[in-house]
Structure formats: C-alpha cells, structure tokens
Amino acid sequence: MTFDPVASLAHRKRRHIDVCLTEPVDYQTVTTGFERYRLPYNALTQTDLEAIDLGTEFLGRRLRAPVLIGAMTGGAELSGIINRNLAAAAQQLGLGMMLGSQRVMIDDTAAGVSFDVREAAPDVLLIGNIGMAQLNRAAVPGLTGALGRVGADALAVHTNPLQEAMQHNGDTDFSGSLGRLREVIGEIGCPVMVKEVGHGFGAAAAAELAGFPIAAVDVAGAGGTSWARIEQYVRYGEVRYPALAEWGIPTAQALCEVHRALPAMPLVASGGIRTGMDAAKALAMGATVVAVARPLLAPAIESVAAVVDWLQDFLYELLVCLHGCGAADLAELRRHGVVEID
Numbered sequence: 001m002t003f004d005p006v007a008s009l010a011h012r013k014r015r016h017i018d019v020c021l022t023e024p025v026d027y028q029t030v031t032t033g034f035e036r037y038r039l040p041y042n043a044l045t046q047t048d049l050e051a052i053d054l055g056t057e058f059l060g061r062r063l064r065a066p067v068l069i070g071a072m073t074g075g076a077e078l079s080g081i082i083n084r085n086l087a088a089a090a091q092q093l094g095l096g097m098m099l100g101s102q103r104v105m106i107d108d109t110a111a112g113v114s115f116d117v118r119e120a121a122p123d124v125l126l127i128g129n130i131g132m133a134q135l136n137r138a139a140v141p142g143l144t145g146a147l148g149r150v151g152a153d154a155l156a157v158h159t160n161p162l163q164e165a166m167q168h169n170g171d172t173d174f175s176g177s178l179g180r181l182r183e184v185i186g187e188i189g190c191p192v193m194v195k196e197v198g199h200g201f202g203a204a205a206a207a208e209l210a211g212f213p214i215a216a217v218d219v220a221g222a223g224g225t226s227w228a229r230i231e232q233y234v235r236y237g238e239v240r241y242p243a244l245a246e247w248g249i250p251t252a253q254a255l256c257e258v259h260r261a262l263p264a265m266p267l268v269a270s271g272g273i274r275t276g277m278d279a280a281k282a283l284a285m286g287a288t289v290v291a292v293a294r295p296l297l298a299p300a301i302e303s304v305a306a307v308v309d310w311l312q313d314f315l316y317e318l319l320v321c322l323h324g325c326g327a328a329d330l331a332e333l334r335r336h337g338v339v340e341i342d
C-alpha cells in the first residue's frame, strides 16, 4: 500500500474531532487562573442592560461583540459541515471566525471545499490558518492562494511545538521558524497574527515578538483543551505522558505576561474561555477579544441554531457582567479592571 499524505492528514483531522468528542481532553489539574480574579461588582451601576455596547474593532474590522470562534477544522468531510455552521452563526451574531489549518488545502486543492464559508458568512472577519512549522518561502504561493480562495481577511500562524512533539510524525524542527516567519510576513498580503493552540504564549515568547510586524497575538493558554492530551489519545489510545499533557502557561497568566511585554499589541485571550464571566475578566485584563474553540464543536456538528444558542448564552452573561460592574462599553470595562483574590 502506498502512503498518501493528503488522506493521512484528513484522517488525522477526523481522529482529532472524534477524540475531542469522546475523551476527557481538557487539562485535568491546570486551570486558566481566571478564578483568582474577581470583576468589581457595583450595586450602584448607572448602566441600562439593554443599552450596553459590546462592539469593538479587531484586525481592522468591526465586530458586534468581542468574540471569535476559535480555529478548529478543515479537510475532513465533517469539517465542511462544522465550518459552515460556525460561519453562519458568526454571521448572525456579528462575531469573527478563525478557520482551522489550511495546510491540507495547499497539499490538495479539492480539500478547500470544507473551508468554503464565505457564502454563509459574507460579512464576518475571517481568519485563515497555517502552522509555524510549515511556513517557509516555498509555501507562500500555495498559502496566499488558499487565503484568497476562502476570502480570508487575515492569517493566524499557529506555533505548537508541544503538540507536534506528541504527534506521530509531527513537525518537530522549529529551528529558524521565527526567521522564516519574518522573511515571508510581508508577502502574505494580509495582517498576520500568531497563536498557540492551548499551551500558551508567555513572557519569553512575547519578548521574541517585540518589533515583529504582526497584527495581533492569541495567547491560547492552558486550562481548556490540551492538545498534548489529544495527540496522546490519537497516538497511543491513552495519556502516556500526563505531565506533558498538563504543561502550559495558564491563560490568565499568559494574558498578563504578553500584555506586559507588548502593551500596544491587540490580544486574543483564548484557551479555556468557557463563560461570559471568563470573557469579561479577560477583556478587563487587557484582551481585545476572546476566542472559544472546543465547546462549539458539538453544537457545530448539530446545527447553526445550536451554535447560535451556545453563543447567545455566553454573550448574555458577558452583557450582565458589564452591567453589574457599571461599564457601558468595553473601554469602561477595561478601566474598571479586575481584583486579584488573595
């Protein structure tokens, strides 16, 4: 039998989805750290819940609320349904959406069908995706073609050394990857952000990014979905290295460290953002927007309405958070900040 890399990649994407739906893939001991902060509650708020404005700008686009659907999938057949349902929900609610890795499109243009969401979401901020380990000069024409085909407004480059090290045949050589990113960033033709996949950007990584011509950083910290855990289930059918599955920079800490190192950088807080309260704390702590990935997977397999329901609950909680701390909009929420619980 001959090895078919495209079929193998599509199969792996499908295994990721299955493992995410059937195994305990969240961190088991590490939390995001947001439970260590409290939003200041104000019994004398002067806000009208109905009039609170969640609108914001991100990557040059207006969002009705500071929420992105996290990067998930593409390539496998089921991915097309997932992506279209997510995109239609983003369109209805005025949110942004990150696509999953488009590597499979570069290797096989037919796989692009599963990323075709523009029809369902003509107005959403749509962010394409590629791995740092796969990004080099030779990949640029295929990548820009893939971004053009899906109508992406921006590109997220994910860096995931721990995930790749856990993966069977993963890309484990990250040497020179930052230099290659710097070399090609100007040729991509749209704003570029960098993201982790749930193990977090911290102070050291942020220091590397100082002066880099990137448009945003998604800190994608620990406390939600653990990709080192998922890859072990896919590879061994069990978690063989539990310490590695629990390794990462908790999202709240990642957000603080990156914000301190890069105070002017637009930031996405993600990794274990599960409630409107998590989002409110992250936004008060300096995030521009938040992103949610795995909780939306099962609803996205079900229907557009299921995704919209999940997100509406989340957005309602976020609205009440602003109301209860006396913030009429996100700028005021940031001015109120959070209180650290000792």
Ligand SMILES: Cc1cc2nc3c(=O)[nH]c(=O)nc-3n(C[C@H](O)[C@H](O)[C@H](O)COP(=O)(O)O)c2cc1C
Residues within 6 Å of the ligand: 016, 017, 020, 070, 071, 072, 073, 099, 100, 101, 129, 156, 158, 195, 196, 197, 198, 220, 223, 224, 225, 270, 271, 272, 273, 291, 292, 293, 294, 295, 297
């Ligand atoms: C099924 C699935 C597939 C994913 N695929 C990608 C991907 O292709 N590219 C990427 O940058 N991140 C990918 N991620 C990572 C998420 O974007 C996110 O960073 C991570 O899951 C942490 O967020 P969460 O705790 O809200 O799930 C994927 C996540 C899930 C659940």
